[in-house]
Amino acid sequence: MRTARKRTGRRPGNTESRQAILTAARAKFALYGYEGASIRSIAQEAGVDTALIHHFFLSKEGLFAASIHDAIEPERMVEQVLGKRRATRGLGERLARYFMGLWEAPETRDKMRSILRSALSHDRAQKMLRDFVAVEVLGPIAGSTGKSHPEVRAALAASQLIGLALTRYIVELGPIASLDAEQVVACVAPTLQRYLVGPLPESLTEDD
Amino acid sequence: MRTARKRTGRRPGNTESRQAILTAARAKFALYGYEGASIRSIAQEAGVDTALIHHFFLSKEGLFAASIHDAIEPERMVEQVLGKRRATRGLGERLARYFMGLWEAPETRDKMRSILRSALSHDRAQKMLRDFVAVEVLGPIAGSTGKSHPEVRAALAASQLIGLALTRYIVELGPIASLDAEQVVACVAPTLQRYLVGPLPESLTEDD
Numbered sequence: 001m002r003t004a005r006k007r008t009g010r011r012p013g014n015t016e017s018r019q020a021i022l023t024a025a026r027a028k029f030a031l032y033g034y035e036g037a038s039i040r041s042i043a044q045e046a047g048v049d050t051a052l053i054h055h056f057f058l059s060k061e062g063l064f065a066a067s068i069h070d071a072i073e074p075e076r077m078v079e080q081v082l083g084k085r086r087a088t089r090g091l092g093e094r095l096a097r098y099f100m101g102l103w104e105a106p107e108t109r110d111k112m113r114s115i116l117r118s119a120l121s122h123d124r125a126q127k128m129l130r131d132f133v134a135v136e137v138l139g140p141i142a143g144s145t146g147k148s149h150p151e152v153r154a155a156l157a158a159s160q161l162i163g164l165a166l167t168r169y170i171v172e173l174g175p176i177a178s179l180d181a182e183q184v185v186a187c188v189a190p191t192l193q194r195y196l197v198g199p200l201p202e203s204l205t206e207d208d
Numbered sequence: 209m210r211t212a213r214k215r216t217g218r219r220p221g222n223t224e225s226r227q228a229i230l231t232a233a234r235a236k237f238a239l240y241g242y243e244g245a246s247i248r249s250i251a252q253e254a255g256v257d258t259a260l261i262h263h264f265f266l267s268k269e270g271l272f273a274a275s276i277h278d279a280i281e282p283e284r285m286v287e288q289v290l291g292k293r294r295a296t297r298g299l300g301e302r303l304a305r306y307f308m309g310l311w312e313a314p315e316t317r318d319k320m321r322s323i324l325r326s327a328l329s330h331d332r333a334q335k336m337l338r339d340f341v342a343v344e345v346l347g348p349i350a351g352s353t354g355k356s357h358p359e360v361r362a363a364l365a366a367s368q369l370i371g372l373a374l375t376r377y378i379v380e381l382g383p384i385a386s387l388d389a390e391q392v393v394a395c396v397a398p399t400l401q402r403y404l405v406g407p408l409p410e411s412l413t414e415d416d
Contacts, residue, residue, distance in 0.1 A: 119379075120328045130379050155375060155384035156395055162379075163371020167363060171327075171338050171370075176363035179412070186409030187364055191399045201394030204387070 092193025279319035300401025
């Protein structure tokens with residue numbers, strides 16, 4: 001177990017409590033959905049007082065937002081996908097690989113599943129995940145290339161990634177669920193590359 | 209109102225009753241999900257006896273399967289997407305256009321939304337939709353071209369279409385929800401075309 005780092009305004013042990021709350025929240029969100037998981041039941045599962053949850057996360061919304069952050073680590077994702085040289089070449093492949101990695105690694109797979117299931121079951125959670133993805137992950141990635149219509153590009157990439165997560169990890173559609181992760185990366189990377197940096201339909205670019 | 213066509217073994221009015229049951233089922237599935245919608249409540253809403261539902265559809269599963277059929281019309285879909293000349297050129301575009309049409313037309317949009325929401329909320333409904341899509345829609349389309357790995361191709365196309373439906377019509381991700389339908393078709397058609405008839409990654413074709 002890691003010792004808590006000393007930070008202003010935090011007692012030793014706060015890091016562990018915070019992590020215990022996130023773990024409990026993930027379990028409850030996965031089991032009962034966003035709406036069905038109560039702060040009280042999460043506190044009970046984590047062995048803390050509900051006041052501590054409010055102290056750390058303000059509200060259930062704050063707690064769900066923190067769960068998304070905890071799983072996806074947006075700064076790390078954006079940095080790794082953009083790469084050191086900020087090359088547009090291979091951008092789709094790096095995005096596909098990072099995203100697949102989140103679902104393939106045992107320590108993040110449950111987190112991703114919990115988030116996606118919560119978002120599918122509840123409008124408020126859906127909106128939070130949507131805004132998070134747009135603002136903190138795909139927005140910066142699509143915006144890094146200087147190409148036109150970064151929001152449309154980000155949304156198109158999101159449509160392929162969400163569909164991939166659903167078919168492979170939630171619905172478990174046979175042929176796509178049984179491929180190697182690297183085979184899936186190879187299949188969808190050209191799609192993401194085109195959405196992020198390729199030409200968009202003329203009717204779109206005429207709007208400029 | 210259409211008059212019921214005369215068919216062997218069906219009393220006049222059966223067509224209307226059957227359609228009333230499907231309409232009621234759709235409303236209940238949309239409101240309460242697959243699990244939450246009871247045969248009794250559907251019968252009540254349709255103004256029929258529960259026995260008639262069992263007579264037409266056998267079970268709730270049968271009723272859900274009929275709802276999918278009623279919305280997607282798989283034979284019509286396969287025929288229109290393949291086209292009269294069975295040309296592989298434009299296949300992705302025709303698939304994108306038919307699929308978008310299901311969601312854009314007011315008379316099928318609610319049906320599609322009800323089906324997708326039910327499938328997202330319940331494993332059994334999910335499995336039915338999954339098998340339906342694989343066997344009755346995308347399987348025949350991907351299998352029509354003689355290309356290798358039709359099941360993988362169908363599943364990849366499914367991942368893009370489901371992701372598109374989710375982001376545009378359920379989550380309503382801003383930039384993709386506000387495009388014209390034809391612009392969306394133009395954006396995703398090349399993706400579907402590549403999945404259905406383009407080259408697959410070498411690692412996949414090596415398995416042959």
